[in-house]
Amino acid sequence: MVSPFKVFPFLIYSFLVGSLITGCVSYRVIKAVEGRSVPDIFEEFRVGTTTLQEALEALGAPDQVAELEGKDVLIYRRSLLANSGISFGIPLTDIWGSSFDFSAYGELVRYDLVLLSFTPDGILSDIASEKGSRYPYLKTLLSDKKGN
Amino acid sequence: MKRFREPLFVLLLVFFLQSCAGWAKTKDYHPFDASGLDKLIPGKSTAAQVTEILGAPSEIVKLSNGNAYIYRRSLSKGTGLWLLIVSFGNYDEHYDQIVIFLDKKNIMTHFAVTLDAHKATYGLPF
Numbered sequence: 001m002v003s004p005f006k007v008f009p010f011l012i013y014s015f016l017v018g019s020l021i022t023g024c025v026s027y028r029v030i031k032a033v034e035g036r037s038v039p040d041i042f043e044e045f046r047v048g049t050t051t052l053q054e055a056l057e058a059l060g061a062p063d064q065v066a067e068l069e070g071k072d073v074l075i076y077r078r079s080l081l082a083n084s085g086i087s088f089g090i091p092l093t094d095i096w097g098s099s100f101d102f103s104a105y106g107e108l109v110r111y112d113l114v115l116l117s118f119t120p121d122g123i124l125s126d127i128a129s130e131k132g133s134r135y136p137y138l139k140t141l142l143s144d145k146k147g148n
Numbered sequence: 149m150k151r152f153r154e155p156l157f158v159l160l161l162v163f164f165l166q167s168c169a170g171w172a173k174t175k176d177y178h179p180f181d182a183s184g185l186d187k188l189i190p191g192k193s194t195a196a197q198v199t200e201i202l203g204a205p206s207e208i209v210k211l212s213n214g215n216a217y218i219y220r221r222s223l224s225k226g227t228g229l230w231l232l233i234v235s236f237g238n239y240d241e242h243y244d245q246i247v248i249f250l251d252k253k254n255i256m257t258h259f260a261v262t263l264d265a266h267k268a269t270y271g272l273p274f
Contacts, residue, residue: 031273
């Protein structure tokens with residue numbers, strides 16, 4: 001009987017190699033987005049003149065509402081999670097007693113935030129914003145700067 | 149070129165034989181109907197009328213000059229793709245939200261609507 005290794009050598013070897021490296025080498029990329037992007041129109045808002053009504057018409061329903069020191073705070077938020085990892089290993093435990101393994105993983109959550117504070121009369125008293133999505137994934141993840 | 153045809157076919161075969169894909173959908177459902185907002189008039193409608201039209205709110209928040217009723221539901225869609233040694237995952241979640249502002253006399257002063265849940269999509273992370 002002719003060996004299948006002689007008839008379809010590339011097919012057999014490719015299949016074996018493909019089967020063996022599965023689980024030894026892996027790379028993954030995961031992205032999760034929660035919420036909508038906040039329109040930049042809030043940059044046109046003016047403290048002391050913009051009203052609650054105008055803000056709600058421009059930005060829609062806030063993701064969070066709270067009272068803070070006698071003022072009403074509206075928070076618009078979007079979160080972006082990015083995760084990637086690479087793993088390389090040779091599982092030789094059964095035949096050698098030890099195995100070689102290397103893996104590296106990283107996860108970064110960035111936030112786009114707009115915080116609007118209103119007086120009880122509904123007049124804008126403070127604006128704070130942060131656009132976390134402008135920070136690049138790898139550069140931010142690998143940065144050594146404190147707070148970054 | 150012909151000599152590469154068989155190896156390429158084999159490579160693709162190996163690739164797809166050990167691959168799989170998955171989709172998932174999650175709904176955090178609350179049956180409020182945003183079209184009922186047409187019946188509510190700021191400065192006139194009461195908290196009782198709000199709950200009669202929209203039902204019980206998902207959350208009530210105390211504010212400086214009254215309360216806010218928050219109606220929220222979400223739709224999330226997840227996609228996973230595993231190709232031999234590379235895997236991709238994507239998760240997208242969006243919300244439908246209505247926020248009703250009420251004064252201390254329980255009269256509606258403002259409201260805001262964002263209907264965004266339908267924008268959740270399946271896809272890859274790039």
